[in-house]
Amino acid sequence: MSDVIRDMDRLTEAVSKMSLEARADSIASRRRRNPEIPAAAWTARTVVQGNEGTAIAIVLSTIGCSHARDENGGCTMCSYLLDGTEAPVTADDLVKQFRTAMMRVSDADGPLSVKLYTSGSFLDPEEVPPQARGEILQLISSDSRVQHVVIESRPEFVIEDAVVEVRQALPDVFVEIGMGLESSNDVIRLLCLNKGFTRAEFISAVETARRHGIGTRAYVLLKPPFLTEQEALTDAVETMQDAAEMGVTTVSVNPVNIQRHTLVSQLWSRGAYRPPWLWTVVEALQRARMFLPVGVRIECDPVAGGTHRGAHNCGDCDGAALDAIRRFSLTQDLRTFDGLDCHCRPRWHHVLEHEGASLVVHY
Amino acid sequence: MSRFEIERGHDGPARRGRWVSPVGIIETPFLLGPPNIKDVDAVYIVPDHDILTQVSQPTVLVMPTLLSGRSAGEDILSERSPLVAAPSVVGASAVSSEMVTALIREQLHMAGDHDDPSRVVLRLPPIDDMALLGPLVTEAHNIGVRAALLQFDGMLGRRDLNSVIIRSMLPRNWLTIAVGSIEPCLVPLLSYIGIDGFDVSRADEAARRHERLWQNGTECVTSIHDARFCACTACTMATDSAEGDLESVLRGHNIHIYRTVLSEAVHARSRGLLRWLVESMTHVSPGMATFLRRVDRAVYPYIEEFTPTVGPSYLPLIGPESYHAAAVARFRQRLAERYSPPEDKQIVLLLPCSARKPYSESRSHRRFIETIESALQGARSAVAEVVITSPLGVVPRELERLYPAAQYDIPVTGDWDAEEIRIAAEALRTHLSKFSSDVVVVAHTSGGYADVLRAAQDDIDQSIIYTIQGGSATSDEALESLRETLSDVGGLLGLQVSYEGRSDRRRRRPRNALVGETLRATADFQFGPGAGSLLVPDSARLRGRLYATVTCTVEGQQLCSYVGSTGLLSLTLAGARRISSLGNYWVRFDGETLRGGSLFAVAVTDADPLIRPGDEVIVLNTDGEVVGVGRSEMSGREMCEFDNGRAVSIRHKE
Numbered sequence A: 001m002s003d004v005i006r007d008m009d010r011l012t013e014a015v016s017k018m019s020l021e022a023r024a025d026s027i028a029s030r031r032r033r034n035p036e037i038p039a040a041a042w043t044a045r046t047v048v049q050g051n052e053g054t055a056i057a058i059v060l061s062t063i064g065c066s067h068a069r070d071e072n073g074g075c076t077m078c079s080y081l082l083d084g085t086e087a088p089v090t091a092d093d094l095v096k097q098f099r100t101a102m103m104r105v106s107d108a109d110g111p112l113s114v115k116l117y118t119s120g121s122f123l124d125p126e127e128v129p130p131q132a133r134g135e136i137l138q139l140i141s142s143d144s145r146v147q148h149v150v151i152e153s154r155p156e157f158v159i160e161d162a163v164v165e166v167r168q169a170l171p172d173v174f175v176e177i178g179m180g181l182e183s184s185n186d187v188i189r190l191l192c193l194n195k196g197f198t199r200a201e202f203i204s205a206v207e208t209a210r211r212h213g214i215g216t217r218a219y220v221l222l223k224p225p226f227l228t229e230q231e232a233l234t235d236a237v238e239t240m241q242d243a244a245e246m247g248v249t250t251v252s253v254n255p256v257n258i259q260r261h262t263l264v265s266q267l268w269s270r271g272a273y274r275p276p277w278l279w280t281v282v283e284a285l286q287r288a289r290m291f292l293p294v295g296v297r298i299e300c301d302p303v304a305g306g307t308h309r310g311a312h313n314c315g316d317c318d319g320a321a322l323d324a325i326r327r328f329s330l331t332q333d334l335r336t337f338d339g340l341d342c343h344c345r346p347r348w349h350h351v352l353e354h355e356g357a358s359l360v361v362h363y
Numbered sequence B: 001m002s003r004f005e006i007e008r009g010h011d012g013p014a015r016r017g018r019w020v021s022p023v024g025i026i027e028t029p030f031l032l033g034p035p036n037i038k039d040v041d042a043v044y045i046v047p048d049h050d051i052l053t054q055v056s057q058p059t060v061l062v063m064p065t066l067l068s069g070r071s072a073g074e075d076i077l078s079e080r081s082p083l084v085a086a087p088s089v090v091g092a093s094a095v096s097s098e099m100v101t102a103l104i105r106e107q108l109h110m111a112g113d114h115d116d117p118s119r120v121v122l123r124l125p126p127i128d129d130m131a132l133l134g135p136l137v138t139e140a141h142n143i144g145v146r147a148a149l150l151q152f153d154g155m156l157g158r159r160d161l162n163s164v165i166i167r168s169m170l171p172r173n174w175l176t177i178a179v180g181s182i183e184p185c186l187v188p189l190l191s192y193i194g195i196d197g198f199d200v201s202r203a204d205e206a207a208r209r210h211e212r213l214w215q216n217g218t219e220c221v222t223s224i225h226d227a228r229f230c231a232c233t234a235c236t237m238a239t240d241s242a243e244g245d246l247e248s249v250l251r252g253h254n255i256h257i258y259r260t261v262l263s264e265a266v267h268a269r270s271r272g273l274l275r276w277l278v279e280s281m282t283h284v285s286p287g288m289a290t291f292l293r294r295v296d297r298a299v300y301p302y303i304e305e306f307t308p309t310v311g312p313s314y315l316p317l318i319g320p321e322s323y324h325a326a327a328v329a330r331f332r333q334r335l336a337e338r339y340s341p342p343e344d345k346q347i348v349l350l351l352p353c354s355a356r357k358p359y360s361e362s363r364s365h366r367r368f369i370e371t372i373e374s375a376l377q378g379a380r381s382a383v384a385e386v387v388i389t390s391p392l393g394v395v396p397r398e399l400e401r402l403y404p405a406a407q408y409d410i411p412v413t414g415d416w417d418a419e420e421i422r423i424a425a426e427a428l429r430t431h432l433s434k435f436s437s438d439v440v441v442v443a444h445t446s447g448g449y450a451d452v453l454r455a456a457q458d459d460i461d462q463s464i465i466y467t468i469q470g471g472s473a474t475s476d477e478a479l480e481s482l483r484e485t486l487s488d489v490g491g492l493l494g495l496q497v498s499y500e501g502r503s504d505r506r507r508r509r510p511r512n513a514l515v516g517e518t519l520r521a522t523a524d525f526q527f528g529p530g531a532g533s534l535l536v537p538d539s540a541r542l543r544g545r546l547y548a549t550v551t552c553t554v555e556g557q558q559l560c561s562y563v564g565s566t567g568l569l570s571l572t573l574a575g576a577r578r579i580s581s582l583g584n585y586w587v588r589f590d591g592e593t594l595r596g597g598s599l600f601a602v603a604v605t606d607a608d609p610l611i612r613p614g615d616e617v618i619v620l621n622t623d624g625e626v627v628g629v630g631r632s633e634m635s636g637r638e639m640c641e642f643d644n645g646r647a648v649s650i651r652h653k654e
């Protein structure tokens, strides 16, 4: 891959700077949130370990992702940092946030799936102090309904001690650590996304988790900036295959959506980026499902799907495409895509074939 | 080594030529497209694992990107292709200057590593900070790169304009290819600004949208039977056979339209009418009209530099786009900079233009001239006849046979728009400021011509006498008024002289003063101020008629001749020596003496950057001696930048 690029450092530095500039003073103007209330929480009916149950997703309000906080600018497509808060958040606050959120499922029937998001890394001791981490895990383990837990973290925090702590706190629960692999291609991840970690670091995190019987979810980004539609499709499929080979338990495909104060949104507003076509999402899911082992789930729920800021097609077929994608995520059944077609599909084929020639963004 | 070889035949920066590389030749201008479009002149391939193996046509351009990495067959493909694009990324038009620089540096590395850097095509994104590209292009040139890809998104906005500006910054001997979404109607304009290759992938995109492209827009087609009539093979075959894949029929039709429009552009260029074609295409959409105006404003010096100073025998100037066309604007500018009136003029007579050119051969001007002569009885030479016209502004009688004054044709309604009035008033103001404030301005103008004078009169120092209140300038009444006015003014100024009787200085003035004045004014206009008095001194003997040929001889030696059909002077070697001291319009070549009828650019060591295609030029040898005269076939800068192509067609040589 990198055989083509000569001066990777120079390029990544330029991207990092642009990302930082796009972020600019947006961080300073972050909302001061009530530190005792989570940034968001929602529930949904879902399948938990093969049985009908409830999923609760909780976004803890923290100081934000370590990678985005420091001077390298953070990832080029992500403004989760803005969901964080300027106010100092103590360990007690975080525990309170968790308790508050869990009240939403106080009456729910089991089994429960708890997805614990932080706009960063749950395993980062600076973002979530060890004391809070311990108490929250304790609270989860004391709820017998919980059978599935997802936490999120950058791979550099998925280290032996942290994984052991999680395993010991939740010995009988299926735990998955979600990590943004985004792309298995180092050039794309480091250069286009300014992600800041290598493929090797990700693999080591997956292995650390696996050694302790903890699963991993690889977030795969569909259409990083500077990639043509065709390149994005190829890269997403390759990444899913690679992730499966690395041993992840679930692959979650995230088509890029335009988040404020990011390099991607800057490109987008200057007509230099288009979020992926839903056809590309469908195609990627189909190809990957054929290649990946049956045991590895493939999920996708396009944020802002069908809008200009998210993955979209022509407008006529977006609803049907999104339905099919969501249904597929539940069933893993490729037949959900049968019969999906639209007058815009040939145009999408044109984009795949020609964008690379002109490198003019095709809409 | 590969290079762009230029052929004769300029019209603006547009040119004809060929790309010659060890692995293939591409004649320009050419259409280029992906392998699924048949009948393009050149096929490009984006190396991709899936399609590399399926390509059967000879590939002309390989276009890898920076992020796909190298695929298996790519190297073999690249070896066989006359052109290989340097890899870049999508979206580069909106990144920081630092990032653009880094991306282009990657391309320079790639070119530097290539066996034959001259086959590498630089990709230049349409960034706003274009100044940034200058040094990088120079560096690429030094590495050996001779071609560039420019992006057009087809929105005719700032990015497309940026690409045009970037084109104007590139060395002339680079091949330039436009890629992206290029509507057929944009092809003549892009050709005009010097694009050699045109991506027609839009033909495919439109086909997939079930659209037929036309020169003036698109047509949605659900069934070819209900569609507009079209005689192209794709459409007729489809109508005849019941079945047929609509998409491929439309693709065939669309490429046919590109062919048609490109051949139209080629034909127009060969007749010197490319600008006219470009202007006529602006009526396709307001966007096109806006775009041409922006292009004219942004890169006028570039367009002017390559616009020939001679042109077609008939030049239609139809809309406001013509007001600032290079041939027109340059005429106004040169007149302002180079013309100085003969000193002994005492009356400036402002006249309306005529449809027939040159003006003096029109019925109306014949009557004006008769009236002047009858009013002043032989003292016509005291009158500076100045024709007011749009969009040239003003044309003095002496220069009425020059291109484009003798060739232009405009729609005439009698009403002038504000811009026409502004342009002509400006020209008139400048023109009159060159005359003594003692001369009397006689305005034989009405309608729009009178509006021009009204707009200018506050800045005119001379006294102005109006001959008509309104109505036609050629009515018997108006002509009588003109006669009376001239007669009165002439009387006051003491102009009515009979040559036999009087002995004042005016007596020396020959009856055909206009001939000498014409040659002098033409010399100044062609070669710069001062040339007239050098080439046509008082002692010169002039023989011939302005509508045919006039030879100018001094002490038995011919210096130049005036050719009525072009309104231009041809120099003899003696004439060239006389004006070489002015330091204009010279071409220096590497050698002692000229051989053959042409001087080729490869031999040119230096040339006056003032030279435009079609100019009369003086050829100097290594020692700076005048050894030839001829007609330039390219601009001065091109003579220096090209190492091939005909620079000068030699007429006389030592």
Ligand code: SF4
Pocket (backbone or CB within 6 Å): A065, A066, A067, A068, A074, A075, A078, A079, A080, A081, A119, A120, A154, A180, A195
């Ligand atoms: S994508 Fe993840 S790692 Fe990157 S800035 Fe956002 S939260 Fe941090």
Ligand SMILES: [Zn+2]
Pocket (backbone or CB within 6 Å): A313, A314, A315, A316, A317, A318, A342, A343, A344, A345
């Ligand atoms: Zn659609």
Ligand SMILES: [Zn+2]
Pocket (backbone or CB within 6 Å): B230, B231, B232, B233, B234, B235, B236, B253, B256
């Ligand atoms: Zn047709």
